[in-house]
Amino acid sequence: MPQLAPHIPQVPGSGIRRIYLIASELDDVISLGVGEPDVPVAAHIGEAAKRAWDADQTDYTDNGGIAPLRAALVEKLARENRLHVTPQQVWVTIGATQALHQAMHLLLSAGDEVLIPDPGYTTFTMTPRMLDAVPVPYPLHPDHGFLPEIAQLEQLVSERTKVLVINSPSNPLGTVLSEERMRELLAFARRHDLWILSDEVYEYFAWDEPHVSIASLDDDDRVFTAFSLSKTYAMTGIRIGYLVTPPGMAEVMRTVQETTISCASTPGQYAAIAAVTGSQAPVAEAREHYRSNLTAAMALLDDRGIRYLVPHGTFYLWVDVSHASGGDVAEWAVRFLMEQRVAIAPGSAFGRSGEGWIRVCAAATREDLLEGLRRLPAPGHPAAPPRGTI
Structure with a gap:
């Protein structure tokens, strides 16, 4: 019997999806486990997608995406991220998940090492394993605010290390890297001649200090950046993201895109143009909803004596x-x-440093969020009575 490639069984499953699948078989579950915005897609975005379908705009596009979308993203990057790039550096992908995979595919060979945050998003571990590369976690500690420490990175880097992954704002932690910290990470990458892969999916949801794109600080073209429309515009199922590369990679990116996806969904790309160029009022409303939910949730946890990390994004x-x-x-x-019929994401799904913690998604109705948190066991108090059966 033929066998799968030997490294494939080493790819870990997603601890988030495990909870999601169990919850899907139960009734009356409060869903706080998956990072799914609870706001609807704005009308002008849906209408743009519908117009594309009705006009039969369903053919292949350029591997990198339709020209109007790439041009709109170039303008957005200059305006919002202080990144001045050409359309040939912007590659439309099937969400940020594919953008991250595409970058790692370009940068990692079998046996190469990639430094990943721990706790960090699940695919930071899964994708290198899919490529027969080695994820090396850099632990983020509570007593250092769950922020990366250069001294610890220096201990972990080796001659096999090729990439440093950073994520700001962080999923699952809600931490935000300052410009000063970004500059320190860039200097570290230069010392060891590393690529940097930056996940900036939550760029619009930084609360206390502005989001900084590390590529805007880069002066020697070592940064790849993954963005997504999924969380910003509640377009998770439409699957549009984009990868911003250093200059001079258009030819290789065209080949890589062709061999993996050919192109992203054409109606989805027209929806993305409407999202990026249209009214941003729905984004502002979503920001206010999420932030006020977080404020209410922190007040409840304070009242119950349950410890948490104050989210900055x-x-x-x-x-x-x-x-x-x-x-x-x-x-x-x-x-x-x-x-208790409450779905949350276990912290260990994000790495060993997440043991003992959970990630709670506040993109929910206020009622569901607070009721789910009320069912958490508080220190020194028994858990609430079971609401279901094992």
Whole structure:
């Protein structure tokens, strides 16, 4: 019997999706586990997609995306991110997930190492394994605000290290890297001649200080940046993201796109033009909704004596449940779902440093969010009575 490539079984599954699948088989679940915006797609975005379908704009496009969308993204990058690039540096992808995979595919060979944040988003670990490369976690510690420490990175880098992955605002932590910290990370990458892959999916949801794109500080073309329309415009299922590359990579990117996706959905690209160039009022409304939800959630957790990391970005709360999880937060999250009918993401799904923590998505109705948090066990208090059965 033929066998799969030997490195494929080493690719870990997603601890987030595990909870999602169990929850999908249950009734009356409060869903706080998946990062799904609870606001609708703005009308002008949906209308643009519908017009494309009605006009039969369903053919192949250029590998990098339709010219009007790439031009709109170039303008957005200059305006919002201080990035001055050409359309040939902007590649429309199937969400940021494909953008991240595409970049790693370009930069990593079998056996190469990539430094990834821990806790960090699940695909930072999964994608290198898919490529037979080696993810090397750099732990983010509570006593350092869950921020990367250069001294620790220096201990982890090796002659096999090729890429440093950063994520700001961070999923799952809600941390935001300052410009000063970005410059330190750039200097580290220069010392060791590393590429930087920057995940900036939550760029519009930075609360206390402005989001900084590390590529805007780069002067020697070592940064790839992954962006997405999914969270900003509630377009998660439309699957439009984009990868911004250093200059001079158009030919190789065209080949890589052709061999992986050919191109992104054409109606989705027309929807993306409407999103980027149309009214941004829905984004502002979503920001206010998420931030006010986070404020209310933190007040409730304070009242209950449950520890959490104050989020400076995203719509997530990083909550400490180590007083209840017994050293295995993944299994505790399943029991909590079965007994309390609340789906949350176990912190260990994001790396070893996430043990004892959970990620709570605040992109929900205020009622669901607060009720879900009320069902968490507080330190020194018994858990609420079971609401379901195991």
